[in-house]
Amino acid sequence: MVNQSTNTVGVVVADVSDPFFGTLLKSVDQVAREAGKHILIGHGYHNAEDERHALELLINSRCDAIILHAKGLSDEELINYAKEVKGLVIINRYIPEIESRCISLDNERGAYLATLQLIKSGIVTSRVLPLLRISKIPISELKAIAPR
Numbered sequence: 001m002v003n004q005s006t007n008t009v010g011v012v013v014a015d016v017s018d019p020f021f022g023t024l025l026k027s028v029d030q031v032a033r034e035a036g037k038h039i040l041i042g043h044g045y046h047n048a049e050d051e052r053h054a055l056e057l058l059i060n061s062r063c064d065a066i067i068l069h070a071k072g073l074s075d076e077e078l079i080n081y082a083k084e085v086k087g088l089v090i091i092n093r094y095i096p097e098i099e100s101r102c103i104s105l106d107n108e109r110g111a112y113l114a115t116l117q118l119i120k121s122g123i124v125t126s127r128v129l130p131l132l133r134i135s136k137i138p139i140s141e142l143k144a145i146a147p148r
Contacts, residue, residue, distance in 0.1 A: 010058030010066040012042040012051060021069070024091075028067060037064070048072030059085060067091060 009032050013021040025041060032039050040061055042054025051070045058066050065087030070078060075095045082088050082098045094104040 005064055006062045007037045008040055008061065008063045009037055010040045010042065010055075010061065010063035012044050012054045012058065012066070012068045012070065014044055014046050014069060014071070016041065016043065024069075044070060044072065046071040048074070048077075052077070055081060063087070065089070069093075 009028065011025060011028055013025065016022055016025060025039070029039050040058055040063060042058055044051035044054050049072070051068075051072045055066065055068060055070075055073075066085055066089070068078075068081075068088060068090050069092055070090065071093075073081075075097075078090060078093075078095055079097050082090075082101050089101055089103060090098070091103045092105065094102050
């Protein structure tokens with residue numbers, strides 16, 4: 001029996017010069033190496049055409065799995081790609097139809113919890129709160145627990 005594995009994991013990110021994506025790629029590479037695999041990287045630049053081109057290149061390279069950060073591609077396109085590519089995982093995006101293939105964060109909740117921690121530790125005071133622009137969180141709610 002012939003092994004069809006290419007031992008490669010494809011990763012599409014916006015731009016490797018962004019510290020977030022550089023850190024992500026380093027972590028993916030470390031895990032891939034531990035599993036005896038290599039990574040191929042594509043750049044999407046938050047642009048549908050570039051994301052599509054990078055993803056198609058990785059698909060045509062027969063990557064065993066693909067980790068995709070896509071802001072430009074539509075949900076419909078991503079659903080179709082998920083049907084085509086068994087090992088596709090989409091990061092930092094939530095699509096209900098393929099939720100088991102999506103890994104996303106609740107950034108608003110994270111910002112809220114971080115702000116609460118800064119308030120409780122006294123780093124952020126009630127005078128600083130109006131400068132923080134946290135959507136959907138009333139300043140009055142935060143001022144109630146902030147030190148003066």
